[in-house]
Amino acid sequence: MCSIGEDDFGDEGGTHAMVAGSVPSGIDLSPGECSKCDISSDELFQLNFRTPECRDCFLAYVRHKFRAALGAAKVLPRDAEVLLVVDGSAESLVLLDMLYYAQTQNTFKRLHCSARMVYLEDQPVQGRDPADLESLEALSKRYEAFEFYVITLGLPVGSLKLLKDYSPVAQESNELIQKLSQLRSLTSRQDYLQQQRKNLIASVAQKLHCSHVFNSSISVDLATQLLTSIALGRGGSAALDVALLDDRLAAGIKLLRPLKDLTEQEVQFYVHAQRLQPLLMASSRYGQELGDAASLQNLTSAFVANLQKNFSSTVSTVFRTGGKISESTHPEQAKCNHCQSALDVELSDTLLAIEYSRSVSEAGVRLNEAIEDPEIISKRRMKLNDELCHACSSIEADFKNGS
Amino acid sequence: MPISCKSRCGNRAALKRPKTGDALCKECFFAAFEAEIHHTISSSNLFRRGEKVAVAASGGKDSTVLAHVLKLLNERHDYGLDLVLLSIDEGITGYRDDSLETVKQNRDDYQMPLKILSYEELYGWTMDRIVAQIGRSNNCTFCGVFRRQALDRGAKLLGVDSIATGHNADDIAETVLMNILRGDTARLRRCTDIKTGGGEDSIPRVKPLKYSYEKEIVMYAHYKKLVYFSTECVFAPNAYRGHARAFLKDLEKVRPSVIMDIIYSGEQLRFKDTVKKPVRGICTRCGFVSSQQPCKACVLLEGLNRGLPKLGIGKKSKGDRMIAKQNQELALRERANLVKNDF
Numbered sequence: 001m002c003s004i005g006e007d008d009f010g011d012e013g014g015t016h017a018m019v020a021g022s023v024p025s026g027i028d029l030s031p032g033e034c035s036k037c038d039i040s041s042d043e044l045f046q047l048n049f050r051t052p053e054c055r056d057c058f059l060a061y062v063r064h065k066f067r068a069a070l071g072a073a074k075v076l077p078r079d080a081e082v083l084l085v086v087d088g089s090a091e092s093l094v095l096l097d098m099l100y101y102a103q104t105q106n107t108f109k110r111l112h113c114s115a116r117m118v119y120l121e122d123q124p125v126q127g128r129d130p131a132d133l134e135s136l137e138a139l140s141k142r143y144e145a146f147e148f149y150v151i152t153l154g155l156p157v158g159s160l161k162l163l164k165d166y167s168p169v170a171q172e173s174n175e176l177i178q179k180l181s182q183l184r185s186l187t188s189r190q191d192y193l194q195q196q197r198k199n200l201i202a203s204v205a206q207k208l209h210c211s212h213v214f215n216s217s218i219s220v221d222l223a224t225q226l227l228t229s230i231a232l233g234r235g236g237s238a239a240l241d242v243a244l245l246d247d248r249l250a251a252g253i254k255l256l257r258p259l260k261d262l263t264e265q266e267v268q269f270y271v272h273a274q275r276l277q278p279l280l281m282a283s284s285r286y287g288q289e290l291g292d293a294a295s296l297q298n299l300t301s302a303f304v305a306n307l308q309k310n311f312s313s314t315v316s317t318v319f320r321t322g323g324k325i326s327e328s329t330h331p332e333q334a335k336c337n338h339c340q341s342a343l344d345v346e347l348s349d350t351l352l353a354i355e356y357s358r359s360v361s362e363a364g365v366r367l368n369e370a371i372e373d374p375e376i377i378s379k380r381r382m383k384l385n386d387e388l389c390h391a392c393s394s395i396e397a398d399f400k401n402g403s
Numbered sequence: 404m405p406i407s408c409k410s411r412c413g414n415r416a417a418l419k420r421p422k423t424g425d426a427l428c429k430e431c432f433f434a435a436f437e438a439e440i441h442h443t444i445s446s447s448n449l450f451r452r453g454e455k456v457a458v459a460a461s462g463g464k465d466s467t468v469l470a471h472v473l474k475l476l477n478e479r480h481d482y483g484l485d486l487v488l489l490s491i492d493e494g495i496t497g498y499r500d501d502s503l504e505t506v507k508q509n510r511d512d513y514q515m516p517l518k519i520l521s522y523e524e525l526y527g528w529t530m531d532r533i534v535a536q537i538g539r540s541n542n543c544t545f546c547g548v549f550r551r552q553a554l555d556r557g558a559k560l561l562g563v564d565s566i567a568t569g570h571n572a573d574d575i576a577e578t579v580l581m582n583i584l585r586g587d588t589a590r591l592r593r594c595t596d597i598k599t600g601g602g603e604d605s606i607p608r609v610k611p612l613k614y615s616y617e618k619e620i621v622m623y624a625h626y627k628k629l630v631y632f633s634t635e636c637v638f639a640p641n642a643y644r645g646h647a648r649a650f651l652k653d654l655e656k657v658r659p660s661v662i663m664d665i666i667y668s669g670e671q672l673r674f675k676d677t678v679k680k681p682v683r684g685i686c687t688r689c690g691f692v693s694s695q696q697p698c699k700a701c702v703l704l705e706g707l708n709r710g711l712p713k714l715g716i717g718k719k720s721k722g723d724r725m726i727a728k729q730n731q732e733l734a735l736r737e738r739a740n741l742v743k744n745d746f
Binding site: 185187226227229230231232233234235236238239293294295296299300303307314317318320321324325326327328344348349350351352353354356357358360361362363364365366367374375390391394 | 408409410411412420422423425427428430431432434435438439442443446447579580583584585586588591597614650653654656657658660661663664665666667668669670671672673674675678
């Protein structure tokens with residue numbers, strides 16, 4: 001059977017094809033003359049689609065991306081209190097370094113906000129060694145202007161401590177770990193954990209009186225997030241999952257993603273230019289060790305990583321698609337109890353079709369003798385969980401089966 | 404221990420429904436599968452009594468099951484529809500000629516009239532000849548663009564009120580992914596619609612199998628012993644769609660409900676006001692639906708007839724340059740001829 005459909009042809013003509021092409025990875029810096037300031041230097045930073053430039057010109061360019069993201073959208077009010085989530089990854093250190101730099105500028109260029117940082121200790125959940133306190137302390141020392149807090153994922157916000165007062169406690173279990181163990185599939189566990197992380201961050205921000213939270217996702221993370229949200233049935237709220245500003249956090253706290261336009265290469269170069277030292281343990285996500293085929297999230301990251309390797313321009317297309325969508329909601333619409341996204345379950349024919357399938361499977365050949373119309377049964381079932389969005393009710397359904 | 408059917412009909416389960424994970428016996432599966440399609444048709448008001456509906460038939464599993472189920476439901480629930488089969492013969496030796504035999508078998512089995520339209524009679528070109536001209540790359544562009552219009556032409560010829568196509572849930576989910584991968588917001592907007600077109604000058608297309616899983620369609624065809632044709636086209640497969648398809652199949656293995664979830668996501672997507680919307684119009688040359696002037700089919704055909712098969716492939720400006728160059732050469736030759744004639 002031919003599977004070519006009308007959707008395979010663009011207005012420009014021709015089948016759309018993913019253009020094969022890869023971005024050279026790794027850092028390979030050669031000496032030469034900067035094409036911008038004409039000063040020769042030992043290390044020229046050659047980004048894709050840009051001419052080689054010296055360290056200073058490169059830093060000015062990347063830092064501008066960060067400032068432009070915040071400035072153009074006017075999302076950060078003057079003198080806002082900001083909470084920076086540091087997980088030790090290269091991206092989070094870049095964000096930290098950029099913010100630090102922006103604050104140490106002269107009055108004219110300074111970013112007017114005061115920032116604190118928080119490290120989420122996920123050792124008990126991930127089941128690995130506790131954070132390397134020495135590296136954290138080194139980090140705290142380098143950026144002394146920022147207060148550095150630590151909290152363990154799964155513990156109440158009351159356990160938030162300054163790094164200097166913090167000592168790791170080996171933990172066997174907490175409420176979050178128990179909840180996670182009740183979920184049958186890794187897909188649900190990862191999805192649930194992501195929501196819980198956000199909730200914890202919001203509580204920390206609230207406790208520290210921060211109105212804004214900075215998250216260090218870069219373009220490829222957001223491309224992955226967009227496809228993941230689509231696969232989880234979170235299409236209606238996917239726009240907020242990848243937007244600069246996400247306002248679904250509790251107490252009106254706003255989550256910002258000021259690095260959303262950065263590429264992996266820019267992060268790599270920045271880390272090199274500023275001699276940053278990403279923490280090793282940040283390299284794996286929860287459940288990643290179980291393999292690509294263990295969950296929808298793992299599969300999607302593997303898919304995007306493969307695209308990045310072989311069709312790198314497709315990744316930026318996906319990311320830019322994320323920039324074109326908006327949230328499907330109007331103000332008076334009810335919100336999901338779990339993820340705070342707008343609820344629109346009741347209006348969907350597709351969700352009705354899913355419930356209808358279940359009802360008619362149960363009725364089978366005796367469908368005609370059924371006392372009640374399966375459509376009515378389906379609609380009633382859809383109403384049972386009317387405080388959760390579709391994706392969150394999938395998590396909930398996974399709970400019941402597991403316990 | 405044998406598993407018994409979920410519906411408690413007393414039979415042993417013969418299969419596990421991919422869509423819900425329920426174990427069912429054959430008869431209960433048929434009942435559920437058909438009831439769902441009936442529900443899709445009635446809840447979305449796809450058809451009205453007395454309408455004439457063309458079933459786009461390729462001889463493959465989707466269109467065969469569609470024709471079978473539509474005929475069955477039309478009788479069972481008295482839709483009052485006049486069903487006809489509409490096939491397009493692209494002129495691909497070793498592929499379409501064989502699959503058309505299957506369609507003819509369907510015509511006899513279901514007692515439905517069949518109309519076959521060929522690229523040869525519509526455009527003066529068969530796919531075999533087009534491939535001889537353009538080679539193995541980009542040939543699917545011609546086939547797809549021409550087929551879309553050929554269906555419209557056929558529908559007009561038959562005077563039908565709508566065209567039913569065999570797109571299943573997997574196809575739609577895959578298209579959502581594909582359109583995200585290439586940032587095509589115009590198609591992302593409409594690819595989940597169960598009914599497209601249907602303005603003043605176009606014939607609507609409907610997808611009654613929108614919520615039917617491909618796996619279940621195959622099961623249904625298998626257990627009902629329906630005759631269908633299952634060979635890949637002899638020309639190049641579409642690598643792009645293949646990529647999205649492979650991804651979707653992997654996702655489905657992890658969580659079968661992902662297909663419906665992706666369709667739901669696709670439906671929930673909204674776009675910023677700044678995103679351009681396509682305007683559907685009518686091609687000034689051929690009078691069929693198009694979002695550009697002239698329509699793609701006309702451009703491709705012009706390219707073939709001018710001996711510039713690459714004309715409609717790639718950017719329009721490139722095509723314009725090709726035409727200008729050819730016109731210039733023709734004019735030069737004409738002038739040379741004039742000079743010769745003077746002697």
